[in-house]
Amino acid sequence: MTNRVRSRKSIKGLWAWLGLVPFFLFGIAFEIIPVLTLARSSLTARDTFTLQNFERALTPIFIESFRNSIQLSAATAFLGVVFGTLVAYAIITTRSVWVRNALTALADVTTNFGGAPLAFAFIVVLGSTGIVTLILKMIGITLYPDLFRIYSIQGLAVAYLYFQLPLMILLIIPSLLGLRREWREAAINLGASAAQYWLRVALPILLPSLLGGFLLLFANSFGAYATAWTLTGPDVNLVTVQIAALVRGEVQLDPALADALAMLSLAIMTLCIAGYQWLGGRARKEGR
Amino acid sequence: MKNDRGIWRIVVLTLFLMFMIVPFLATVLFSISVRWDRTLWPEGLTLEWWDKVTSRSAFETTLTNSFIVSFATMFALALLVTPTAYWAHMRVPRGKPFIEFLTIIPFGIPGVVLALALIRFYSQVPLPLINTPSILVAACMVIALPFMYRPVANALDAIDIHGLTEAAQSLGAGLGQTLLRVIVPNIMPGIISGCLLVFSTVFAEFTLANLLVGTRFKTFPIYLVEFTRFDGRQASALAVISFVIAWLTSLLIIWIAGRGGRPAESLGAR
Structure with a gap:
């Protein structure tokens, strides 16, 4: 029954x-x-299993593209985490509710913004005749052509921060709000200095969120293409730029090579997203 | 001591504000300047570039194409995601992890890789998809999937769907009626937030449009990139339009979230 x-x-x-x-x-x-x-298809050649596509993907030019992409992503993710957390802390400790809401809204609005319009805006500001470039020249700092170029990997890093910074702010605000005032007071009462409180109490609590933020920002930058393409065209050797070039033109000539590059970047992205999910789960559990 | 800390905060927030706002304001000013590359202030103001760029037929075509792709993606996703999320919450909770897995994947696939994967598979199968706007819509649905699912799922979590469904059915409502007349109105803020997030993501999408359809079906971002290479001042007007559309959509989302529904979770998908 x-x-x-x-x-x-x-x-x-x-x-x-x-x-x-x-x-x-x-x-x-x-x-x-x-x-x-x-x-x-990345693992086959003439219908048999092989790793030779990956071997061919490890030529100097493609190795350089991975090095550039990883460096750019690590640098913008690191700067995004550091400055994003700093700005987020400044936002949540502001007394005026109006200012807090407005700045959070600004982060919300800008974090999904990228691509061609962003690249173009940075050319207007920091291009060779950009307004900030002109102002810096007046006070004696000549950016072009030696110190800085917006059409370079350093320039890309500045432009990427425009969407990395707000993303980190939005990610870290809930964790910062989770730091209880009592913990700080308890630490101070036990004789800790402000620096000791941050280093020994707050930082370990925030660590999963900071690492998770780093991984998400890394992936966010590693997969980016539109901003780089508009700003630097084929001049900066990034993985996504290489794959796009293969898709547009040479994919008929050597499809398996593009597939191998794509699988390598998928592996990097998967590690980042999986790590972010795992750390996010930990941060949520600890927050309870 | 207190004063010092206040000054630290003002400096940080001012620098942040400038970094986020100055590029936009400079682009606006650049688009109405006669010339602005030798002097600190533009050498005269003009609407000539706006006139020129908006009077081209390609301006209207690309803008229309972008709206078509954005709205098609938005409606298709709303139709696919809302019933699925409701059904999973109501009847198949064990299906939720699989759904969530499919909505996380897009974060892990760079746009160029998604385009390549779609081209490689759909050029082998006898379906008339490759090089058409349809495949662009399908690809946009993939990247925008998390933006639709999250707000809808959050909205469903926030209401008592079992109670509402039972009440509707005890009054004789069928499944379709329950969903359309009872559930959907209750989760409307979530659906609208999702739709707006999808809209702003897809409207700005360059990578997929460029690689999947290219010049066969030019979208607004493609038009803008072409102009950055050929006439900066006209490009600046197009950039301002993109900024304004993206910012207005986001402000609308924040406004809706503030009026009820939970804040929409947004993750960058660059």
């Missing part, structure tokens, strides 16, 4: 899964299968 009820219930439960089929079909058709196609 109970068995029959249970089996009828589980059959009903199974039928219920049918309602999710359209969504799963979409995911399989446009996420899973295309990525698996890439993986398979």
